Amino acid sequence: MTRLKPSVVQSEELSTKREYLRPTSLLDYESQPVQNLVNAQKWRMLTSDSEKINVIYTFVRDRIAYGQPEHPCVPASEVLSAGMGNALTKTTLVTALLRAVGIPCRLRASKIEKSLFQGLLHGLSYRMCPSQLLHCHPEVLFNHRWLSLEGVIIDYTYLEQLQEKYSDYMGSFYGYGIAVLHFRNPPINWEEDHTYIQDRAVTKDLGIFSDPDALFKAFPDTETWSHSLPYLFSIKPQMNRAILKLRKR
Numbered sequence: 001m002t003r004l005k006p007s008v009v010q011s012e013e014l015s016t017k018r019e020y021l022r023p024t025s026l027l028d029y030e031s032q033p034v035q036n037l038v039n040a041q042k043w044r045m046l047t048s049d050s051e052k053i054n055v056i057y058t059f060v061r062d063r064i065a066y067g068q069p070e071h072p073c074v075p076a077s078e079v080l081s082a083g084m085g086n087a088l089t090k091t092t093l094v095t096a097l098l099r100a101v102g103i104p105c106r107l108r109a110s111k112i113e114k115s116l117f118q119g120l121l122h123g124l125s126y127r128m129c130p131s132q133l134l135h136c137h138p139e140v141l142f143n144h145r146w147l148s149l150e151g152v153i154i155d156y157t158y159l160e161q162l163q164e165k166y167s168d169y170m171g172s173f174y175g176y177g178i179a180v181l182h183f184r185n186p187p188i189n190w191e192e193d194h195t196y197i198q199d200r201a202v203t204k205d206l207g208i209f210s211d212p213d214a215l216f217k218a219f220p221d222t223e224t225w226s227h228s229l230p231y232l233f234s235i236k237p238q239m240n241r242a243i244l245k246l247r248k249r
Helices: 013-018 032-041 049-061 076-081 087-100 123-128 156-165 212-218 220-227 229-247
Strands: 105-113 132-142 144-148 173-174 178-180 203-207
Touching: 032 049, 032 076, 049 087, 049 156, 076 156, 087 105, 087 132, 087 212, 105 212, 123 212, 123 229, 132 203, 132 212, 156 229, 203 212, 220 229
Parallel strands: none
Antiparallel strands: 105 132, 105 203, 132 144, 173 178
């Protein structure tokens, strides 16, 4: 399985940067809820891009709890209001917030194997889950490089509880929404480099998308699946119950 390697940026035209800063229907960072958050946190007042990326990344990683949303194709303001999200919706929110403070951000899409959810799904729910699922994560432009922020998906509290549950486990770990080589110390902190938490379950790179609007237009089956009876009444509730149970250990 090949780890995704975002490209090194040699030069970017101003018009290209504008593409990765503009608002869209889903990246609604001009909406009142998002503007209220950005202003309250005073993120625009930070002097360095690295600081801005760090505080926004950490906020979305830890303040937006990992969980399965009602639907993936929702604007950033709704993700913020829900306070919970998965790879698709947390990517929408962090992308919107970074663009709101002038940091170019885009999406990398992929297919991910359902074995990622072992431990959260079992029995009929696991069998009904598609073998390959749409996955995405944000990439941020920093120091002329596109860096993956995939580590934003899993909040630190959830990861700590999982590590405590498997306190003797070392090495690679696959399941419970996590797929990493180093279970005790996955690369999830912003240190001006890539972050990852689910990338070892990626089976196919689907390329770059400017925004989630374009992603869901290219893969409409993902939104259709979220309205299906198996997802709404079996898969989503079972996963969220399992996540909540782990949090309350």
